[in-house]
Amino acid sequence: MAEQTVIGRKASQSGAARRTAPRKRTEERSAIFDMFRSMRSGLADLHEQRIRGEYTTDDFGFDPAWTETILPVAKLAYDHYWRVEVSGVENIPLEGGALLVSNHAGVFPFDAAMIKVAVLSEGPSRHVRALVADWMFNTPFLSWFIRRAGQTLGHPDDTFRLLSAHQLVLVFPEGIRGTGKPFSERYRLRRFGRGGFVEAAARAHVPIIPVSVVGSEETYPMLGEVPYLNKLMGVPYVPITPTLPLLGPLGLVPLPSKWSINFHPPIQTDTLVSTGASRAADIMDVTELVRGTIQDGLRQQLMDRRSVFFG
């Protein structure tokens, strides 16, 4: 019985794929054309301002107009490559600060980009400001790119400053422990820092919104890492994936896994974290609560997922 349904599903799916293949291809081609068209017109508008230096960035060097011009590339990956399915966008506040806390996976932090696109295009169309590790600000081009696109260092003071400025801030408490974990450990959350993110949210009186992302782990299945080379390059790890050193630069292309992102209901730090002597304990409790919510969310999404690549 079970076998039959599996065969049936496979058969019907391949049949459907065959039928819709030509149309899908033209659709994707037109999507690429659309992307280039919108980017070209956007860039033409920007060019005039840029050459004269007539634009403004915020206190962190974030340039919203520029970010929206390059966003179609991420949107294309979002819609057609990883086919991201989003739920719970109603949990993201329309205004005011909030701290989005997510699991972190994949060798490259594409999950941050996808969460940003999800909130901007399907949520309350606000820009999400992710907190990143310091090595990124030490890396040429990357440091320039991430700052322009609105990211800042995961420094407690920066986090507080952004949250008090009523921004949506995205943080990955696992940090590189999350992105650099081997494939066999996928979807197992690492230690959630030292609860610094809860402290920052409580200090700024903003809610925490746990986010669980499924699909990011399969973009680069990390089998191991090259020793010593990371120190030389100034990066936290140099990954070995089934394709990465083998196919050369082509190995950098992430696998097209099917993604789902779930935004969980907000956790109010104001009521849960007291200001008295039990503050440290409260912060650890909330950290565990957030971690548990995300782990449960991941479990649920993985149960719902039948295929890594087709969802």
Place this chain on the structure above:
Amino acid sequence: MAANEGQGRRILITGISRFLGTGLAAILERHPDVDLIVAVDRNGPVRELARTDIIQSDLSHSLIRKLVRKLDIDTVVHATMSGDTTRHNVRQLHDANVIGTMNVLAGCSGTDSPVRNVVMLSDTAIYGGGPKNPAFWAESMALPATPRTWYERDLREAERYVNDFRAMQPNTEVAILRFCEVVGPDSESLMTEYLALPAVPTMVGFDPVLQVLHQEDALDALAKATLMPKSGLFNVAPHGVVPLSQIIEMMGKMALPIIPFAGQEVFVQTALRLLRRQFPSHFLRLIQYGWAVDSHLWERTWGTRPQYTALEAAALFSRQYRTRKLQEEQTPYVYEAQLEEFLRSKGRQHAKDVAKKELEHQGGSHRG
């Protein structure tokens, strides 16, 4: 202040050969409450001054000691800190920065010292550039464990002397002002010289955000700190930040990303030496990582607010920069210098009255 209650202020400026010192003297000259302005520097002022007495000498402890006691100086503005290696070499700068500060403070200390206010000009370069920097440094944050450049180390040593002085002289108001990069048509700093290069070399793959303070705001801050003395450590910076690439765009220049991000000491310094430009290591970190500071404490303490944001300051500077040639062509008013010489020989009180009259005559054309 108690010693001089009801009398005019008598101010000593140590370090007048740079823009901020000279600019402050020019503002104080127009202030009716200021009786006496004396400046000590090895080199002369960057432009003509009317009633400032200039002593061309190194900052020696005995000279300062004699000066403040004989002239009954109540306020000392210490403005020698510099990381500008285009004019002096690092060793000379270290002597001027650290040993100079030590001498000035030693000269001002003692129970018989009339000095009641000390203002020290420091630099936000003390925070240094690095990937682990927060977006904004506050005065209360701990500095990185070790200084990474010689200028950071100089600034730390000099500030330590000032803090020791404050601890030993409880009746003295001691303010340390950490200035960010000052730009303006008269400002001659590393930043303005860097931006004046025909094509501006930048670090490959890095575009930091910076704070630039317009010279008007900088002089205003300095004059306020001198005339309304307060104690403490203050960051002086504009609101907001501006990307380096944007400043270069506004200047109408081209950014040349030619400075390699690795092996700087070897390649960069050789390349820049060939171009006969030498940028010190702290400046290279500024154009690689940048740094910005939170200046709310300064604004609250003096109830002030900078006139221009970082972006506005950069825009205004780029506009003023285009007419710099016209400014240079204006010949100094020789007759006025001769008149001042004559008036000075006739006595200080008379000169002060003339200065007052000049101030009234000029009306609102000057600030301060």
